[in-house]
Amino acid sequence: MNQEVLNVFNPTVPAPAFNQIRITIASPDKIKSWSYGEIKKPETINYRTFKPERDGLFCARIFGPIKDYECLCGKYKRMKYKGIICEKCGVEVTLSRVRRERMGHIELAAPVAHIWFLKSLPSRIGLLLDMTLKDLERILYFEYFVVIEPGTTKLKYRQLLSEDEYLRAQDEFGETNFTAMIGAEAIREILRGMDLDKIAADLRVEIAEATTELKPKKLAKRLKIVEAFQQSGNKPEWMILTHVPVIPPDLRPLVPLDGGRFATSDLNDLYRRVINRNNRLKRLIELRAPDIIIRNEKRMLQEAVDALFDNGRRGRVITGANKRPLKSLADMLKGKQGRFRQNLLGKRVDYSGRSVIVVGPELKLHQCGLPKKMALELFKPFIYSRLDAKGHSATVKQAKKLVEKERPEVWDILDEVIREHPVMLNRAPTLHRLGIQAFEPVLIEGKAIQLHPLVCSAFNADFDGDQMAVHVPLSLEAQLEARVLMMSTNNILHPANGQPIIVPSQDIVLGLYYLSIMKEKEPGEGMMFANMAEIDHALNAKAITLATKIRGRYNGVDAEGKPYSKIYETSPGRMKIGELLPKHPKLSYDVVNKLMTKKEISNMIDAVYRHCGQKESVIFCDRIMALGFYNAFRAGISFGKDDMVVPKKKWDLVEETRALTKEYEQQYNDGLITQGEKYNKVVDAWGKCSDRVAEEMMKEISSVKKDPKTGREKQINSIYMMSHSGARGSPAQMKQLAGMRGLMAKPSGEIIESPIISNFKEGLTVMEYFNSTHGARKGLADTALKTANSGYLTRRLVDVAQDSIITERDCGSEKGIHMRAIIDAGQVVASLASRVLGRTAAEDIVEPATGNVIVPRGTMIEEWHVERINKSGIQEIKIRSVLTCETRNGVCGTCYGRDLARGTPVNMGEAVGVIAAQSIGEPGTQLTMRTFHIGGAATLADSSYVESNFEGIVRIRNRNVARNSEGDLVVMARNLAVVIVDVDGTERAVNRVQYGARLKVDEGDTIKRGQRIAEWDPYTRPILSEVDGIVAFEDLTEGSSMNETVDESTGIAKRVVTDSRSGRGPELRPAILIKGKDGKIIKLPRGGDARYALPVEAIISVDPNQTLKAGDAVARVPMESAKTRDITGGLPRVAELFEARRPKDAAIIAEISGTIRFGRDYKNKRRLSIEPADGGDAVEYLIPKGKHIHLQDGDVVEKGDFIVDGNPAPHDILAIKGVEELAAFLVNEIQEVYRLQGVHINDKHIEVIVRNMLQKVEIDDSGETDFLDGEQVDRIEFIEANEKAAEEAKKPATGHPVLLGITKASLQTRSFFSAASFQETTRVLTEAAVNGKVDPLEGLKENVIVGRLIPAGTGAQMARLRTIANSRDDLIVATRDEQSEGQPLVQGPADAAE
Template identity: 45%
Template sequence: LNDLYRRVINRNNRLKRLLELGAPDIIVRNEKRMLQEAVDALFDNGRRGRPVTGPGNRALKSLSDMLRGKQGRFRQNLLGKRVDYSGRSVIVVGPDLKIHQCGLPKEMALELFKPFVMKKLVDQGFVHNIKSAKRMVEKARPEVWDVLEEVIKEHPVLLNRAPTLHRLGIQAFEPVLVEGRAIQVHPLVCPAYNADFDGDQMAVHVPLSAEAQAEARVLMLSAHNILSPAHGRPLATPNQDVVIGCYYLTIIRKDMKGEGRYFSSPEEAMLAYYTGNVALHAKIHVRTEKGWNATSVGRLIFKDRVSIDPDYLDEIFAEIGDNGTTRKVLNKIVSFVCQRYGTHRTAEILDQLKRLGYRFATQSGTTIAATDISTPPQKKEIVQETERLGDLIEQQYRRGLITKEERYQRFIDIWAKAKEDVTKAMVENFDLFNSVAMMSTSGARGNVSQLSQLAGMRGLMSDPSGRIIDLPIKANFREGLTVLEFFISTHGARKGLADTALRTADSGYLTRRLVDVAQDVIVREVDCGTNDGVFLTAIMDGDEVIEPLEERIVGRIAADDLADPETGELIVGFNEEITETVAKQIMAAGIEKVKVRSVLTCRTRHGVCAHCYGRNLATGRIADVGEAVGIIAAQSIGEPGTQLTMRTFHTGGVAGEDITQGLPRVEELFEARKPKGQAIITEVSGAVKIVEVKGIRRVSIITEDGEEHLYQIPYGARLKVRDGSQVEAGDRLTEGSVNPHDILKIKGIRGVQMYLVHEVQEVYRSQGVEINDKHIEVVIRQMLRKRKVENPGDTDLLPGSLVDVMELEDENQRVEAEGGTPAVARPVLLGITKASLATESFLSAASFQETTRVLTDAAIKGKRDDLIGLKENVIIGKLIPAGTGMPRYRVIEIQKEEDENNTEPAPEQPPAAEESIG
């Protein structure tokens, strides 16, 4: 920068001197040009001409560069700050912790809580002034540790693991002092952090003020964050060792010691087990109040140690028969507890399951040896038979009976079937108590396809372009691969790693754009008073249900009275929440279409209302005012982004079949781009007639009043309609993806909203990722906020400019009140990048992209920023207007109660969250 300034000053002085000397015109002109260039370089180096370089050929950093990019002022210093009172260390598992605790290394805790410890030392009269207290802490004298224990009691700390992809990446815990230098983490919070214990590190932060501590305890404590904000199901569910322990405990095995014995009570049965008269897995009969119950000692122990309604557990055990409780079953139990008893109780039950699981996982002695992996005896026959078929196909091809493509296709089909058969044989061949099989069937680790690579056959591999190689790998890892098979395998392995690396970056960038577009969507009021809503049906793809209606309507508010079509009795009234029970009634009544309130139709300015948003999935209650639902939506869509596969499926390069899937498809939808392999859609409804002239196909659609619309079908596109079939406006005539802008033209706003929700859901569901619709709706709402003015009428708007819906309505109302003509505008669909740059707030837009353009633009127009969103407030260092930072919550004061003679022991459980912080 100094260098750039120096050049401006030198040239300016030289120009001054030349003018005083009255130098010839050409020299002065040259000097003026050079001065202009120097000034340009100072403002934005490299904007015109070659960038000015310093020593080492590095472009010099101009004023614009100071603001721009990830290292610029905005993103480095204003949106990302470093904090004091923090530390980081490696994490290890803390199997004895309760779910709201974490183990903090002693030395780290002492450093983090130093000021608190020093104050306490002075208060309790160990030392007389702060200076000597500091010295005492630094020497780590014995009294210091006692004081530290008192200080951290009930003082939560925050744990964070990078990358923080959603809000559960930072949670609060009560610290417990531990020896050693590693932070101990409760095993069940790992899924939320996506953490494992192979050397991951975590950061600790200390909330200082009383308000911060209260927020950490009530809002961020891990025991209160069991449900995922993305889909409302528990995230902290048992996995791995806990699953295998519970599975082992509850499984029933034939011909075990004591099978068929009868006991008068569960206690008697357990006594018999502890004295070695009955095996853990034997099927026995136990007398209960309801009569004789067939069970096993393991199941009795499960019912004894886990404090859930025993009748419910009996139902579950009856459902699974002699099988053990798999991961799915345990998840079901946790979900049930959550719905029935709330998160507080769930936390206790999770800890009980954890203790039980660990205890019996240890007792099961699950090991893994080469002998466990047994190849099924039928494999040899299956492979030989398939090879014989392969020779037959090859023979047909040689005789010219089938084409090369057909031969390739048939090869792949027969070997895929062979792999299936081997896998089936392998699964039947495994013993119930085989350690490897147990891990897989219980859902603790691994799946059938991984097992079949170990013990079945590896099957077909694909080459770098994604085409399947028609030479199968007949061996499995237990038998060992030949050199050629090994070589073929390397393609897939490399591609996997390369894909993962690319995916992470893409997904991170998508999340960043989503956050930017949705950040100012906050629940601003309880009800916006609209009667509008959207009709929801199940999302279908052909005949396959992608998302059932029940899942879509739970937790929404009904936008109309809904009655049973048979009996006519009211199931749910207008503005009432559709709960799980109500949803079941609706499904039982056979209703297929339900009108619910939705963010898409909400009338709240700069945000949404609680009624249109519905239930906050992380709490299971209707959203509170101040909830930052936009950010939650962005995180819920962005977080699973890394799991979505990258690949574009190629079907042998057939034109019009290249459909993008996975992450690129989601991006294409949110950016509202023209899709690849675009389908032709009809603008009118009517009957289809297909005409072919000289090899050019045309589809003509004849409307009811006899008008004819012709569409030319490009060469190689596959038709989706038949001669004589009926089509609706907006239907596809050919295979492929539809351009969302066309749908907006034909079907209007509601049509394009529904289309986008469906398409995004399809990508996520096909990868087995669950996201609630409302998150996608929040983002789509932001994409359709603007209107393009076509005829300004008597308003002050400019033709062709983009205005906010609400602004347009205000302006039109004002003009109509004065008796003028209102403006005419049409809705536009903006991609998320465009939408976030078109925001009212220039601070937010500048910190996102194109910093210099946004700032110069704002300066020219003399814009003002009302600081409505979150980002603007973070940039200038104000409290964000969401959550407890909202004006309506700021008037609350916290009264400190200094209780000197506090002798009663601290409560074991954290206090339950109050209903609402308000």
């Protein structure tokens, strides 16, 4: 009873606890059980009295009262009549809120098919009945009859009959001898008569006996849906509706507007059409109208219900009065504005404000400036309660008045309220978790929020009018989380790469750079100073300057913590920075005793954080900031026109290049080179010229100039200081200001041949200006388009990875992946050390020289380990990875390794999937916005040589070289690598050298740093002769397979192979033969003839009967012309890789190792097979004729080698080389795109995403499990089914992992809530309902949707505590039950008192 009384005032009934949610098809009985009454009339409300019509769409008797505790006619008012049903108007006296919950229903006069199960592809009804959608629609929309019961006639069961055929059959066989029906009733009858068990058994037999490839797939699909109905408890006939539910009226409101008109929800119109047609149909049936009229009405009813559920799915879209399509029930769910994304995942919050941001340099790192007016509004409830508690006001009304009048006591209380009460600041777009951080508010005058300068880079904020939102965490728990997890001081490192993100930028960097400059011959050079006070004194006396070389004493602490002092040669400015360094044995003065560029400052902050911890680094950062700002102001560095120095040599270089391009033009006119080659060479020449001008400019601008009289160094060029320090501007921008603007790109990505020779200081000519706008406009358009693309990529990534959460400490897996340094064109792009830092070793890491264990197995690799790994020269390390993690739900902490944002092992419950998605998506957005900074100036991305980065001895792997006619060593091998080793044999670098390159070094040579290893022509790929001999042409006929152009002026002929398929006549296979002196074709040493097939567009470089040496080129295949590489190619590339799309001209990869054999050719395909060495079956490939195959008959290939060059399809890599190779490929390809832009992302983030792309397994052999061969199942389900089979001593299933693109993987997650809120809502929900799917609510998204704490972070902790509490409760109840069993049932007086 007490509960009831309380409940009147607090009507929130505790929500029932649940662990999972199931979705099924609603049966007619279920729909009736939800309903509070049938809706019979299409009327809504009475337009005079504004009262709802009885039995109408807003009927109060069915749905509940309009005003709280008041019946419609007004007989019963007030609480005391709660629960009474008025006998006059039939309305229950209760809360009006029930109008949001109570449903009604419409009883249909004829059954109707549910459009989702009919039209959502694949059609569920069609699959189950094995009928085509066309036939189904013919029956449902009353065109054809279907035979339900053939009886004794020669008609077949389920045969379709048109109207005439039906009448003829009635005449022929008599009306009673067979049954044929039409419309949804017919389908319902067939569905009702289905024997699912028998169908399933038949299908299994058919699949087992099927001979063709496609049939079992089709049958398996049908078997799956039959099994779904068997297991889910859904009945097939429920897909045909006999009752339509009507949603509660307050969810489809009717709102009176001024002027006596009404605004209504579209659903009301759709419902009205259904009710009107249903009532008309009832009348017609009662009146026994002719069949054809009734049939038409039934068809219209079917269409009305279709429109209600999913308007526009079939037939015309039904529009309202304003020609706008009506929003149906399906439209309410889907899309950005639908229920899922708008209301369930995108809730709005109260207690928030927004304003413009301005800089707050005097704030501490954990503070933000909050305008007083805003704070007063945001903290109102706290202020009211304080005013009340202090006795300033007796009621809320009084408190309100005090606050509105802004009395002095209110401000005092506001100060008390906001003390230690953090607020959260957010800047849109929130691309990663650092876009929302917590600060302690400091009250300020004015109306703008003040932001600490160091957190700007995390928010990506600047002060050109950006706005930010403030949110107030209300509950104690929220305040605690804001302070402990989100405080800006707790987010010093970037979650994407573990580098500091609280880094000084712009003015601060400039100030520190200026401080750390050291110059020769300054006054007071060589003086000695004992402490900082002496230095300050000398500075004030102008005895020394900030840049003087002095000897100063720095006081530090040693490993025991005892102070020591050491004298360094340094400058006063550097001593000032050193003074701020925290004292720590590992932090020496060397950290600051150098020129402080932005990178050095970042390293310094990183070192302080690693050694001294968070508190010290925060204090240090604030002090560094103050110092930087002060000295930037003292330095007075400005940006002047004369600071842009145009190099003297510029015009010489330009003239030189002009002469070169003229020469190329001439060569082209002489027919020595093609148009494409000329274009490439011209572009190349100008590219080099512009780089050299830039070099000259940098040389001049950065050179140290001395005063001839005093010998003092002059002030460094201020623009150079800005760029070199990393404060603002880049060499590329300086080049455009003072060098030459260089080549520009067209919107298509091609480079315009004529460069822009002027720079911005000299000013552009009209033509140059026009050319530059061409590329610049593309940059701006790109930005607008790509921002959206990038946001969409991030959304897909978050969706695929959202349920990757750290759920256990260690999964105990033995597996791992192998890490090596990434070397690109001889440059070490990512060192081994940087890649394994913060990961767990999967086996002991042993020093090769001594055999000592550096890192034992299962230990995390820290900074000090990395130093030892570097020294020991280890080439490869096996580490644990999320890709091989064996945790079922989520990921384990050991496989993940270090939490990059904290620098410690990752915590339980960390949402690593979302962090990974944000880390990859966030720079994507920035990169896309980054095309226009260089104004479309083209950067050439082709190199034509490789240099050594190390000194050492050359070793050549797979050495297969030949000396050609010019005496050069030419690489003949496809996989030749030049290895540079130390004297003691440690590998320093491995350089892959491409086929046809000229080697500049040979085995055993010693090599210097910067020496060229090899050179090649970047624009063509040669086809080389392997033997000495005489040239002969085969099938090269002028006009059909070859075009010969003779240059008029020089008479030089140029032969290009053309596509011979176009002409009639015999099939030509153009090739070049190498013959011996005897006129016979020379045999190659590895078998096969010296015959070189020529691809289309190859340029022949030899004449018939010419004598060749091995290593000479017989022909050149032109590469595509140089395109500029920027992330424009990049972002779509990342998306393409994550979506696992097959590239356009995918490489063909050898599936087995063996010998190449060419077979008979088809019309436009070549046949190539690989015969395995062990004598197994040969694998055959069909390759289009236009593709160049660089293999000859008899070549030996390894499994995984490319037969045809191109981008490999990730699926092929997975199938042929396995998961580890695939992961390495995806990680490298994606990293390459980001690296090009200088963005660092840790590999583990990409691995987390790839892990989620490999969630599915394709069944090869189902064994004795319930799976079907060729079916794709979830990895976890696969493991569980096999475990179950093993327990029952049955044969387990086998399968192989399948790679799914991120979109597909998101739609196939185990959670249907998550999939439905992502894309294709209707399809996902239809499928889930048919299968009776259960959502285990394991991911983040599902839990947000059902309104629970997410199972990550503190939510995971709460969930764990909840399970413990529940188990304890169960235990208590169980023990109580046991005790009560022994007690007598008579109640004693003591019990009664309770």
